[in-house]
Amino acid sequence: MTSRTSPGTPTPSGTGLVGVIGGMGPLATADFYRDIIAASPASRDQDHLPLIIWGDPRIPDRSDALTAGGADPTEAIRSAALALVAAGAEQLVVACNTAHIFLDRALAGIDVPLLSLVDETVRVAAERGVGGEGVAILATDGTIASGVYQEAFAAAGVPAFVPPEPVQPRIMQAIRAVKAGDLDAATALLLGAAAELRETGAGALLAACTELPSVLGAEFAGLPVLDPLTLAAEALVRSHQGSPIHA
The missing domain is CATH 3.40.50.1860 (Rossmann fold)
Structure with a gap:
């Protein structure tokens, strides 16, 4: 898998809006949001990271696609990424480990940095x-x-x-x-x-x-x-x- 990691820096416009591709599964996505809140040294609501969470459990099963001839989740992941970017996300993260295997194709041509798990x-x-x-x-x-x-x-x-x-x-x-x-x-x-x-x-x-x-x-x-x-x-x-x- 080609690295698309951005450990780093929000894009120059500086809104800091992060797009989370989730729903794989729903509990994991909820846990990820809790992890972000727990890691934030915030004293008020406005100190937390601005996020858009795309929680779509209809994305085909990633493991089945790889080992059992199941439906390919690439296009569903790509659709989620495009929707998040259109909504203003300046950085993406995918809250699923197995989904990372599909990201080179799913994010091809999408010029927004990804933080790779x-x-x-x-x-x-x-x-x-x-x-x-x-x-x-x-x-x-x-x-x-x-x-x-x-x-x-x-x-x-x-x-x-x-x-x-x-x-x-x-x-x-x-x-x-x-x-x-x-x-x-x-x-x-x-x-x-x-x-x-x-x-x-x-x-x-x-x-x-x-x-x-x-x-x-x-x-x-x-x-x-x-x-x-x-x-x-x-x-x-x-x-x-x-x-x-x-x-």
Whole structure:
């Protein structure tokens, strides 16, 4: 995946309006907004980031598109991006890890910077030196099959690995349980998975599906958790602190 990361700076007009492509799934998008609010050193409503959240759960399933011949979500993601830009968004962020695999095509020709969850997460992991023997990548089958995180970690020199075959199906079950609102079932599945991953050398867990932070938190089963949504939210807030909206 070509990097389109903008860690950075609002466009020259300086409104700081951020467009969030969400709905993949709805709970993850709500959590992302909470992360942005929590990261903001605000003392009043007007101190928070101005956002447009496009929450469309009708966007075809990204993992199914990659592994099961499902409908391609590219055009739906592109339509969301174009609508946000038309509404004034000067920066985009996509609140779904698996969707990042489709972004080169979905955002082709759209001249608005993107904050990439993948790039920001790998940057922070390298900067903090997390992971010990390796970061265990907890993600959908589609994200795992794409290699997007494996390649990004390898390029940054950060050891990382995907769950072995007996564990990965349980992670997918946990993701589906979160989508269905059954957090207790998801927690039980992930506790077992985390115990096995620790035995195989995991020094940290990567919540590389946006459903997982709802269960994992900042630490889970004694292992630190890298949450791409939280890290992207913190990056957005940092990058906009100097914009006119916060002056």
